[in-house]
Amino acid sequence: MHDIFKLFKMFTKKLLVISNIIFVVIISILIYILVFTGTEMVKLPNDNRITVKYEPDLHELVLDEMRDYLEVINEIQQGLAENNSQKIVTAATRQGQVSLEATPVRLLKLSPLACKTMGFKGHNIFQAIADSARINFNRTTTINQLAELTNNCIACHRTYKLEMD
Numbered sequence: 820m821h822d823i824f825k826l827f828k829m830f831t832k833k834l835l836v837i838s839n840i841i842f843v844v845i846i847s848i849l850i851y852i853l854v855f856t857g858t859e860m861v862k863l864p865n866d867n868r869i870t871v872k873y874e875p876d877l878h879e880l881v882l883d884e885m886r887d888y889l890e891v892i893n894e895i896q897q898g899l900a901e902n903n904s905q906k907i908v909t910a911a912t913r914q915g916q917v918s919l920e921a922t923p924v925r926l927l928k929l930s931p932l933a934c935k936t937m938g939f940k941g942h943n944i945f946q947a948i949a950d951s952a953r954i955n956f957n958r959t960t961t962i963n964q965l966a967e968l969t970n971n972c973i974a975c976h977r978t979y980k981l982e983m984d
């Protein structure tokens with residue numbers, strides 16, 4: 820009887836040691852995965868975009884304007900949701916004709932023709948969104964214009980990328 824008890828004690832002790840080893844091994848594997856994997860380079864899709872080079876100030880200006888496009892689009896969407904045409908007019912006007920006229924000549928000189936054309940088209944659509952929301956607001960019209968606008972953003976993003984000169 821005493822022997823069986825001793826054997827049992829030995830067995831549980833062994834079991835404890837084994838389970839501790841398993842535990843340490845699992846934790847080590849998890850730490851390894853966490854620390855060392857995931858640092859490999861991600862596979863990038865094929866990039867055949869044309870590089871356009873601008874000096875630092877123009878580069879900043881272009882990207883700054885891009886971020887504002889997104890903000891204007893968001894404000895237009897809010898205007899649609901709230902049925903608030905004035906909000907749409909105010910937002911879209913900001914990137915319409917006014918913005919087009921403020922484009923520095925240097926930027927035009929450095930931009931490829933197709934890039935310029937898409938840039939102009941974007942501003943023209945912003946202006947058209949403002950005009951039709953002001954004159955005869957119709958949500959479906961605005962939504963269709965937004966689709967045309969974002970299609971133009973996509974076309975240009977697929978074609979060009981920027982690099983600082």
Ligand code: HEC
Nearest residue numbers: 882885886888889934937938941971972975976979980981
């Ligand atoms: C004339 C071409 C052109 C048009 C039109 C255009 N983009 Fe871009 N946009 C670019 C290029 C080029 C970049 C830089 C991409 C790169 O270098 O990888 C860019 C970058 C951006 C960025 C990133 C800005 C940053 O700070 O890095 C946003 C956001 C963006 N565009 C939004 C838009 C939206 C929204 C529209 C449409 C309303 C739009 N763009 C229309 C050419 C264009």
